[in-house]
Amino acid sequence: MARVVVDVMLKPEILDPQGQAVQRALPRLGFDGISDVRQGKRFELEVDGPVDEAALARIHDLAESFLANTVIEDFTVHVDEVAEAAK
Amino acid sequence: MARVVVDVMLKPEILDPQGQAVQRALPRLGFDGISDVRQGKRFELEVDGPVDEAALARIHDLAESFLANTVIEDFTVHVDEVAEAAK
Numbered sequence: 001m002a003r004v005v006v007d008v009m010l011k012p013e014i015l016d017p018q019g020q021a022v023q024r025a026l027p028r029l030g031f032d033g034i035s036d037v038r039q040g041k042r043f044e045l046e047v048d049g050p051v052d053e054a055a056l057a058r059i060h061d062l063a064e065s066f067l068a069n070t071v072i073e074d075f076t077v078h079v080d081e082v083a084e085a086a087k
Numbered sequence: 088m089a090r091v092v093v094d095v096m097l098k099p100e101i102l103d104p105q106g107q108a109v110q111r112a113l114p115r116l117g118f119d120g121i122s123d124v125r126q127g128k129r130f131e132l133e134v135d136g137p138v139d140e141a142a143l144a145r146i147h148d149l150a151e152s153f154l155a156n157t158v159i160e161d162f163t164v165h166v167d168e169v170a171e172a173a174k
Contacts, residue, residue: 001122019131022154026149029149029153031145031148031149033134033135033136034135034149035133035134035135036131036133037130037131037132038130039128039131040129041127041128041129042095042127042128042129043106043109043124043126044123044124044125044126045123045124046121046122046123046124048121062113062121066109066116066118
């Protein structure tokens with residue numbers, strides 16, 4: 001079993017109020033030197049069977065049609081190297 | 088300027104209803120072979136200045152005290168290699 005990670009982030013041109021709220025709170029909490037924060041979603045999928053090109057293509061379709069709203073969000077699909085190496 | 092990523096996921100022993108909802112919907116949508124889905128948060132921090140060990144330690148503290156609820160969530164901090172390589 002392998003783990004595939006789908007990261008979904010708002011596109012750079014889309015306002016991110018959650019990230020802004022975090023960024024503005026940081027100096028108050030004593031953390032300086034962070035000029036921008038963006039908040040997005042991370043999905044960890046446990047895939048049965050081998051993660052070959054066909055499986056990744058399927059997960060790409062899944063992410064595009066279902067996990068991300070591609071009008072306002074970008075996404076990336078990658079195999080979780082840490083989980084792979086721990087086997 | 089460098090980008091540091093903080094991934095925050097529910098601990099494995101904590102129930103994840105959002106991830107379960109996604110996982111249960113997948114077969115209906117024609118995607119089989121995914122046995123588990125966990126949903127978490129991804130924060131992208133733009134850091135002024137060099138990202139050395141001290142900066143990463145500061146961001147680790149920030150994530151621990153502010154971005155994650157360490158009672159129910161695990162987090163990882165890493166430099167975004169893709170953003171670094173694109174420079």
